[in-house]
Ligand SMILES: [Zn+2]
């Protein structure tokens with residue numbers, strides 16, 4: 084069932100602010116949903132694999148309905164602007180990677196420069212003001228750009244990682260809190276959680 088794609092303003096409301104990162108993620112999600120002719124994922128029909136954990140991921144969660152909590156958003160900590168979307172019925176999958184020459188600094192070198200100052204906390208009030216004004220223009224440029232100029236899209240073999248599973252819970256022998264079997268450790272013959280396990284090994 085195809086539903087309408089949510090607006091960038093709605094995604095910004097979910098994320099908390101408008102930023103270029105959100106715009107990049109918005110474009111990726113929109114492109115993939117159109118390519119897969121798929122609306123928002125109500126119950127795991129779509130799986131997303133994201134290779135960074137920046138602002139754009141909020142747009143992807145919001146538009147596609149793939150979320151960490153539902154287990155159909157898989158985060159791989161590769162630091163890459165790459166997103167794979169897979170249909171649950173294994174009928175299709177697309178992999179999007181951001182094209183070269185599409186960074187904020189490529190759209191406007193001055194915004195890139197100012198960004199370093201603003202986020203490095205060395206910008207004065209005037210520079211901050213200029214940065215946020217210029218950044219608005221960059222966000223609009225990203226949104227107005229044809230998706231195929233922003234992302235390389237290829238259809239790939241749909242390979243779905245294991246579905247979200249339920250695990251047994253155990254009580255940690257050290258802190259007494261409950262820990263899922265999938266994350267429990269054994270230490271001196273007792274079941275412990277990761278923070279307690281790491282505490283034991285600190286310093287050597
Ligand atoms: Zn953001």
Ligand SMILES: [Zn+2]
Pocket residue numbers: 255256257258259260275276277278279280
């Ligand atoms: Zn513990």
